[in-house]
Each structure stands twice: as C-alpha cells, then as structure tokens.
Amino acid sequence: MGAIRKGKYSKLGCMECKRRKIKCDESKPVCWHCDRLSKTCVYPARQQKRDLPNVDLAKSLEELLMDQIGDFQETPASSSLEIPELAITPRIGKFDIGQFSLDTESRKYLQLFYDEFTQVIFPFNVREENVIREVILNHAINGGYLLSAVLACGALRSYHKSSSEADEKSYVGYLSKCMKLLSNRISKGLGDELESMILTTLLITSYNASSNVVKWRPHLEAAGRMLMNENIAGEVYSICRCWFISIEILAGLSSKIGGTISNEEWKIMEGWIEDTSQMENLGLIWKNAWNGPVFNLMYGYTNKLGVVLGRLCLLLKETRQNGCGCVSIGEIGWLMEMLDSEDIKSFKIWDGSGYLRKIDGIVPAELLESVEEFDDLGDEGGPLWASWWDISYQSHRIVGIIQVLTELMQLPREHLLNPSKQGETPSWLTADIEV
Template structure:
C-alpha cells in the first residue's frame, strides 16, 4: 500500500544508483498482510513468520480456480504482458512486492522515473465527453473485469457461507444483496461481478458528500458523474468500489484490511498501467488520483497523501486552466476537491499552496458573479463564501510561509496580517446575512435532557438553521475553524494572549457540532465533516476531565466512522492533555476500539516511519499546529 505514492506522473525523483535499480525477484503468493505492508513474506502456512512475530492476522488469497487461471494466462499471452506487467491480474488484486530482506519500509517511487521517461512528450488531454468514447476493450463489460471470477466482499462464491480460520484461509462473513433501488438497472453494470455491483450499490445508498469531505452541492457529482465515469474507466471503478468497501467494512464486525485493500491495490495497478501507456489523460484519471488521495487522508497517511497530491497537481495543470476550471460543473467540483488537499497540506506543513493564486481568485470571481446575479439562491451565496474561505486560507498559508522563511520583514507581515483580519470579518458577514431567516431554529421538539457529561448546550435558540439553510450550519463550523487557525497563528507570531478568545471559538464549534449530531434529519457521515474542527477544538477547550472526555469521545467516533487521525496528532494531544493513554486510543480501556481501526492504524504507522523529504516530514508532524507548541506553552 505504501506504493500508492509511486504514480508515474508524480514529481521526478533524483536518479537512482545502480544498486537501487537492481532487479529483484518478485512474489505473487505472499499473505495479504505482508503485501499490504510491502514486505517480504516467507509464505509459511498457516501463519507466516512476519505475522507470527508481529502478532498480526495472516490471511492468504484464495487459490484461483483452474478456469480462472486459464483465463488469466490466456489474457497475459494474448496481450504479450510480462509477469511484471501483469500484476493486476492475480487472484487478490494486491500488488506484488520486492522479494528482498530489509524492505520493511517499502520503496515509494522505484517505478516513477522509468514510467515517466517512456511517455511521449505530447499533451494527452481528453475531455469527459471523449472519455465516453473510449475503446470498447477498455469498458468493464468487455474487459478483464467481467472475465474474472466474482469475489464477494468477504468471501468467494464457493466459500461464502463458510467461516474463516487461518488454516483454511476462508474469510469469515458473507453478505446479503441490498434491497430496493440501486445500480441493478444502470446500463453497463449487468456484466459486473457481484461484489463490484454490491459496493457500487452501497456507494449510491450510504455514501454522502460528507464521506468525500465535500459540500452538499457535490451529491450529483458523487453519485452520477463519478459513477458514470467509473463505468468507463476501470482504475476509477476499483477506487470507487474500494472507497465504498472501506466504509462498509468499518461497519461490519468481521471487517478486515484485505476486504478493501484488494480493490485499492487493483485500482492503483490499473492506474499505473494507464499512466504509463499512451492512453490520453482525462478527468476520470484525475478523479481516480483524488479518490486515492482521499483514502490516504482517511487512513491518516499524510506522507503518502503528498505523493498523490503532487500527481494530481501535474494532471490538473494538464487538463485545466484557471478559466476552464469554471466552465462546467464537473471541472468546478474537481477544482474544489483538489484545492482542499492543496490548502490542508500547505497549512499543516507551513508551506504555500502548490497551485498558484490565480486559480483561487478565478473561482472566487466566478462565484461572486453567480451570487450577484441571484442573491436569493442560498447555494450560490454559500459557494461564494466557500471560495472566499479557500482564498483566505491560501493567503494565510502564503503569508506565514514567507515569514517562516525570512522572505518578509515583520512590519510588512503585520500590515498583511491585519488585512487578513479584515478579510476574516468580511467572511463572517457573508454568513451573518442568514441570522434573521425564517429557517432559524427556535425550539427543539426532539430535545433530550442534558447530563453532567455535556460541555455545551446543543439546544440554544438562534444561529442554527434547518430546511434550505441547513448547509449554513456547516459553513459556520468551517468559518470558526478557519478563524481559530488564523488567530492561533497570529497569537504565536505576535506573542499575544488570546487563550480566552480561542477557547470561546472552540466551544462554539463544539456546540454546533453537537447540535448537528443530535438533529434527527442529519445525513450519513456528518461526523467526518467535523474532523478538522474537532481536531482544532481539542487543542483549545478547557483541559479538565469533563471537557477532554467529551472531545475524546467525538474523536473516537470520527475514527470509528473511518477518519483516522495521524499518529502525530494523537501523540501531541496526549501531551497537551497529560493523558498518555491517548497515544494508544482515545477512550479508556479500549472502549470502542475495533479490530479494523486498530489494523488501519498499525498499517499507517508502519508506512509513514521514514518520510523521504522535509516537506513530507513537516506534513506528517503537523508542523504548523505542533511545531511551536509544547505542554508548557499550550493554551490553557
């Protein structure tokens, strides 16, 4: 899995030494656990040596049937693939690994240079419309996908009802097809394997814009545009299925890593082949990379997220311009998705965004024009707020990065920082226009009595909205988080005492989050939308037992729903709170600490041990948040 960063179009790496380029024997038959960790497996059965020593679950892929094996061999022969180029066709879908000792940490970019240098030096841009005209052999109905054996989420067809045991290598639980409307009547899905159809159904029924950490206007993009594209582009299909399987497995008692890793590794294998071929790049290619980047964030792997972010940057420059990024709905959603990673990575590492400022200002100008033409359209007003909030975050990241590098004198910094402060107030006014709305909630019929464990009153009348203004609640949380980050940064640089103001802002975020969580009509995955706000608030709320336990339960709830916080964040919070056990799990006595979350955390910690440059290390260490803070000078 750590090879997720090894996309052929990512930033070129320094030339490798002869020793680094030495070919190694590869193996296809190692256990799922070793292959996901990209380490050598001795293939001992029923438990390999590495899993035995690490006390990990050891599961091998089921042996392919003779018929399936014949199909694979025939396909390999007819296409003239070498064994190295046919990695995606093995039974598991997981990538092969280097068969050598000392590869515990894996290699990130061994294939980057070779795959890039064979690419013709011509533009390979393809629009969404031309993507639909992809050659017939590349569509799922006629590709290797429909020819392979159908494997259900937890079992293959022959062993679905059997229970798992290490000796038999038979997974534990089957699944029941989802009832009601789903993908069953969608053109192009009839020939898909049963497990693929199951997870596409699950994606359409259960996954919301919150799971993608996007806004409500993205629902059509998520459930129609992405799915339409994935039925024409296999790397995206497996990425969507893997993302759906990830969330599904988290809700199942028997969920295991390999239940979703097989699809992600298949997506990556197919994506690498696509990028290394002469096949034109398209919006589907870029969306595939963005979805894999989202997975890296969800698993807490910010080191490998940087690799995908850089690959996405290369493609967005190839496919779009600041002007064409606004020309249709698909491009607008792609830009917003990419920009979020651009901003978060820059802010965490104390760097500027990679994408230039004109991209952000161009989108802001577009949204400002749309909002001015229709002042009564709430969604257009919120789009303008979101654009200005993004541009503010970009300007903030740029200003503080320049200061940290000595590129701007302190007097100029103070002037520009004051301008940011005024921009922050303008942002507030965009949301304050809704305060007197008829959709403001004044009473809560579903009110539940508060207990001594509650730290806020989620039933406070005013500044909470329903109906057409529901999304305004999330915009306020975003604003408070941006404001909190800005004021925290300013207080550190200018040495100002602001602990009371920061605490008040953090508690207001907590109130809104709790009110939404208790609202009966909230969408699936809302807690995921709060991940950054909860992370920031946890640093500034009072550090007594009642407040810390409240926020610890929220952070645990986010991880149980699939958003895994990075190891650095847990370590820093354990120091700020003076609670060492938080490094292990948020709640005492492993309450709510599921096996699947435990395994995801372990995988991430192993993958992010040795970041290969300072930028990746700064992102991993969350330099902006914790680089200048210790237990003694943290806000009280």
C-alpha cells in the same frame, strides 16, 4: 457611430491581470496595471508548459505514485479481482448502478459507495442527484483504475462498520490494483483519459486521508499538476478544480507541512474560484436572493472566504518552512481585516425565520429527532434547528483567525483562553455565530 468593440483579454498577460479580468499591456518585468496598483506581477511560463509533452508530465506523475506501490503486498483478494471493461462514453447525469457487471461482494461495495459517498465528499448537496458521484460512476463504468478506486472506497466504508478482515483485505486489494493500473496508464502518457485520472487521484486523496494504508499527499499533488494543464475545460474539470481546492485549503489549514501548491499556482486557482459560470448549473454553489457572497457547497464556505483562506494557507506554509517572522505585518493585517470584515463575518444562509427541511447530510435526519426531546430549546418552546452550512462557514472563519494568531503571530494559548488579560476583548473573538 460604429459599435464599440470590447477589448480582448491578453493571452500572454500576467496572472494578476488575468485574475482581475483586465487587459494586460504585457510590460516586463512589471506591467502597467501592477505597477500602478503596487501588485505583484508574475507571468506564467506559458511557452514552457505548451512545449511540455504529455509523456514528461506523465513521468513526473508516475514518480509521485511509484513509492506507493511498494506499500502493498499481492494478496489473494487483489490477485483475483476482476474489473470489467465496458466501452461507454462518460456523461453527467443520473446513473444506474445496474449497468455494472460485478460479483456479489463487489456489488455490495459499489452500493455502499453509491449510498454513503455523499456524506463524505459532498455533504451539503441540495439536489436529489449527487453530481460528483454521478460523474465518478459515469467514468468508472469503463472499468480499470477508477472502478477499482470506487470499490476500494466501498470496501473501506464496509470495514469501518464491520471491522471485518475480509473487508480490509478487499480494500487493500482494490486499492493496490487501482495504483498499479493507474501507474501503468500514466507511464504510457495521459492521452484521452485525463478526466478519469484526475477523478481517481482526487477520490483516493479524499477517502484515504485518514487511512494509514496509503499516503494522500502525492495524489493531491498529482491531481494539482494535471489540473494546471491550461488546455482543459468543461464541467468535469470545473468539478475537479472545485474538489481539489477544498482539499488543498483543508490540508493547508490542518497539516503540519501545509498544502502542495506554490504562490504562482494559487494565483491561477483564485481565477478558478471566481469563475462560477459552470458551478451554478452543476449545483455546486448557492446564491442568496439578495446577491450576497456565493456559498460553495464543495468548500463549506463562500468563494470570498475561500480566497482569504487560500492566501492564509500560503503564509502558513511559508512560516512552517522558514520559521516565524518571515511574514510581514502588512500581510497579517490584511488577513485579519478580511476575516473580520462585515461581509465575511456577518454572512449567513439562514436568518432564523421560516422552515428548514431535515435532510441527510453531515448529521443524518434520524439523529436530528433527538433534538426535539429537549424542553428548553427555542425561545418559544419549539424545536431548535441548526444550519450546518452556517456552522461550517463560521467554523472555517474562526479556524482562520486562530491560525493567524497562533501560527503567524505566535501568540500563546493563554492569550486566546483568557483575552481579558490582554485588555479589551477584540470584536472578532466575541462575534455572535448565528445558526
């Protein structure tokens, strides 16, 4: 008997079949699988995207960024900033910041970026090298807009510590230079600098979301548009997609106007979440020995919870735009069922046994020493250790539940604060959070 050939995935199939990794029969308007399973069948506009020249995408991105340029005034700091340009091919690996030729002040900002960037963007990193930091610096060595963004982040970090007017001017100056260089480059087409452009927009979005100097939403939207390019692949894009999703979900849960993506785009992103082939090698995910859900170190929760929170963000956005009542009871029921399901509710990294090593992360290791000063921490009198991974995971899960109750179901605050008035306390509200 001849070898059985494995069926190939359809390149023109619907997004639901792509997400489920099954072959689509491409029937329209609804394919056979979606009709059988009562799924929403959506076909991507592939031909339109294939015919879209880079210059058109560049034009739309430029329009998103142009309104930012007017927010900056040309300052002595920005007019005198010189960004060196070196012809070095970007790579992923440990980076030596001595490769940069910078003046003393700029080198100070670069060092701050290098030393403290982990705590801002990738606090759950478990490796000696921070892969995101290394990728950014390996691309920034060529100078231009990405290096300007890096130095702006370092200057902002310095300003937060010193409140120095000089640091503030340097921050605004570097950021202004970055915006202008990026806008000029985009106006010429994306070319072969797509990786650097995406890294720059994500960096600006992440580090400046709490700043009043620059609006972060246009940059997040621009990064999303670039990442939707179906022809890109590789480790850097896997990192960027993971980074983008973490910001998008955070925006969807916390911002009054929600995230930036559509329902169709989220279906594509669910495929990004489920594809962990490169994430493990890059140190972006953690797998338990018992093959439980995959914990994503960029998100701060599991990939499975990420899919649920992403769908919640879409419904929150729809509710904010169209008012209460536009979301069906079935959709709300599915969310609550998933958030209260055993594998999501009971997931934990640490079971309370063994030894946890102190590492610098969300809370620096030296601050954890103060915990040992208490007398009644553990049951046996020893120091109490907290798993920040588990705290982050359960915090996101509980935020999801609260958003369903308060935003989608419009329950009053007193319902949450005094659930006994409503009868028996639901299990999801009293579930123990083990850390």
